[in-house]
Amino acid sequence: MTSPAENSTEQPKTLDTDITAAVQGQLPSTIADLSRLVRIPSVSWAAFDPSHVRASAEAVAALAEETGLFESVAIKQAAIDDTQELGQPAVIARRAARNGAPTVLLYAHHDVQPPGKDEDWDSHPFEPTVRGDRIYGRGAADDKAGVMAHIASLRALKDVLGADFDLGLALFIEGEEEFGSRSFANFLVENKDALAADAIIVADSNNWDEVTPAITVGLRGNVTFRLTVRTLEHASHSGMFGGAVPDAMLATIRLLNSFWDEAGSVAVNGLTSYDGQTPDYSEEQLRSETGLLPGVSPLGTGSFLSRIWNQPSITVTGIDAPSVASASNTLSPAVSVKVSVRIAPGQDATDAASALRAHVASNTPFGAEVVIDDLDLGNPFLVDTSGPAFGEAKRAMKDAWGVDAVELGVGGSIPFIADLVRVFPSAEILVTGVEDPHSRAHSPNESLHLGVFARSVLSEALLLARLNATAR
Ligand SMILES: [Zn+2]
Secondary structure, eight states: OOOHHHHHHHTTHHHHHHHHHHHHHHHHHHHHHHHHHHTSOOBOSTTSOHHHHHHHHHHHHHHHHHTTOOSEEEEEOOBOTTSSOBOOOEEEEEEOOOTTOOEEEEEEEOOBOOOOOGGGSSSOTTSOEEETTEEESTTTTTTHHHHHHHHHHHHHHHHHHOSOOOOEEEEEEESOGGGTOTTHHHHHHHTHHHHOOSEEEEEEEEOSBTTBOEEEEEEOEEEEEEEEEEOOSSOEEHHHHBTTBOOHHHHHHHHHHTTBOTTSOBOOTTOOOOOOOOOOOOHHHHHHHHTOOTTOOOOSSSOHHHHHHTSOEEEEEEEESOOSTTOOSEEOSEEEEEEEEEEOTTOOHHHHHHHHHHHHHHHOGGGOEEEEEEEEEEOOEEOOTTSHHHHHHHHHHHHHHSSOOEEEEESSOOTHHHHHHHHOTTSEEEEEEEEOTTOOTTSTTOEEEHHHHHHHHHHHHHHHHHHHTTOO
16 A cells, blocks of 8 residues: 555656756756856945846846746835835746645845955855866855756746646845845835745755755844943053053953853853754864864853754954054053854844843943943744645755755854744745855855755755645
8 A cells, every 4th residue: 555645756756857857957057047146246235336236136037037937027125124225126026826736935145245355265256166066156155056046946847847837936036135134024014915925945054064955944043232341431551550440351351251151151141042952963073164273172061063053152253442553551441342142042032132131231340331232133943844845845855865854953043034934924934055064155265066056956846846736
């Protein structure tokens, strides 16, 4: 006796074979189109020329149009928060579902991080270059490869099924993910009907390694702020008064030190951890992936991945104080630091911010004056893994890669996912991606592994073809 599950994989064997052949056959043109997108320096940060982001949106819209699958393709902007200022241009496209088929929203972003210094790159950041089995360039992985994974899956679908299939599609390619998705919430509300879907594929995350796929099920949130500590009305000579009055640097060091315990774990009351399983990950792996120096020990307690995925962490990412070059024998009156806190899945970002404020208030030494401002909050996220599309996605990954997908936690944040869940509470969220641990997104020499990319496209194409087959 065959179970229904076995039946459903038996019958569309030719569908799988045809989709696989289509994805393979189109790979050279997919890489060529990816390279064209990478050559557009679409940095979305305020200090960069917005005409490149516009050009990038136009290139993506043309790719969507050329699939011949959408009833509408448009470039749109929405206002940032409650200002009149418009966010960066996004591409939005839609095709209606037929015969009871589901609708899938495909998300990626076409903007990129600034490249940093050209000399830190082995080839020019905006000239895509293949070395070995990787293609290098800013955005080659994050997230222009995500854009092309969607486009390539759609092309394969059309090749095999023609343009007349039942699956409904929405495409949303954002233009300011790397600059805080500041108009995202407004964009969702204004385009709610055009974006509505039963499942959302967010192609902007990581795989376990070059040969093992992953689907992201947990994301930490973030609380970042500027902390300014003042102890003196003005600077004084450290030889005249040092030892009798505290300078702001001393007060700042004492205060910051209270954030961690002896082991380096976060020691802030009210910041919670999430109790979840983590796959094996050795100290050796951690050392090689982070470049931890031989005599330096790791931080924290618990499995390494639980420290990164399920526990909070605090990093001081910047400091405004006299530089070493301009240091004189002076007691500093004020010091500012930027504090970046990652919060565990399950905790509300507003609650975490309150806990941090309370901690700062009760651990400030010498009665120093402290101001917290520039507060930025992002909620963590836990994926509901019980829905049918989640199961289909994992099956498609297994068939495309030949091994089971790892259910991945991510130490960083994708705050817009919380917005997606809020606006589309009934949609299943599938966080996939084209990156691997060596992709170095946001860093010099960012790259995409071409084998990972091919397998990621195949997984998505198989998933879409199978969801289409659930019509009627
Ligand atoms: Zn990204």
